[in-house]
Amino acid sequence: MAKRHRLLVGGEERTVVLDSAPGGGAETLVTIDEAEPIAIDVDAAELPGFVSFRIGGVTRRAYVARDGASFDVTVGSRRFRIQQVTGSGRGRGVVGGAEDAPGEITSPLAGVVVEVRVAPGDVLEAGATALVLEAMKMQNEVLIPLDGTVTAVHVNARDSVEQGQLLIEYDPAETEE
Known part of the structure; x- marks a missing residue:
């Protein structure tokens, strides 16, 4: 069952939809805004710590740390913060x-x-x-x-x-x- 989330990613509001991949595999389909879905397979990890994930057969790693209700993510040299949009954001109330x-x-x-x-x-x-x-x-x-x-x-x-x-x-x- 698809789940929709409104998130601030690097300060920009995004709609992120997570859904199971067809065929019931371990992959998750991630759709950001209206883009084409991306199949991601995430290896479990404890936070804070490194998370390994595969996109299109390429394995990547990210360092993820929780800061209250937000997550600080570092992938290579890129750093950004992810947080859920609260009721003061667009639309909810x-x-x-x-x-x-x-x-x-x-x-x-x-x-x-x-x-x-x-x-x-x-x-x-x-x-x-x-x-x-x-x-x-x-x-x-x-x-x-x-x-x-x-x-x-x-x-x-x-x-x-x-x-x-x-x-x-x-x-x-x-x-x-």
Whole structure:
């Protein structure tokens, strides 16, 4: 099942789709924005550390270190940072041209809830995945846009939802000014 992610890669926002390669092999198909998919076979590694991967039969290595919610990646002489786009990025809280009110997360599209990753009482940081929706055979992570504490979850896995439907309520954390 394909998974879609919005990432900042070297400061530029990209849509990255990860999918299993046809035939069920170990390769993963990676599509960045609208480019042709690239088949990548990654050898597992512990972070921080080196990760080996093959693209088109050529083996390469990258050094990957985690820095909070970001990853610093070095491939040869190139260095860049990868991080997930949070709710303040384009699109996530926008439904019908209006952003979600603070304390509410609505469905950005019609679909089926695949997984709910939060429960009432959970304390979350902005950018954390609250749930996963599937629409048109693509999985989309719905992120909490602000730090806060979940107060109510109005859906369960396998529920069908409509665009704009209230999914989750939370108390936004107090911000220091």
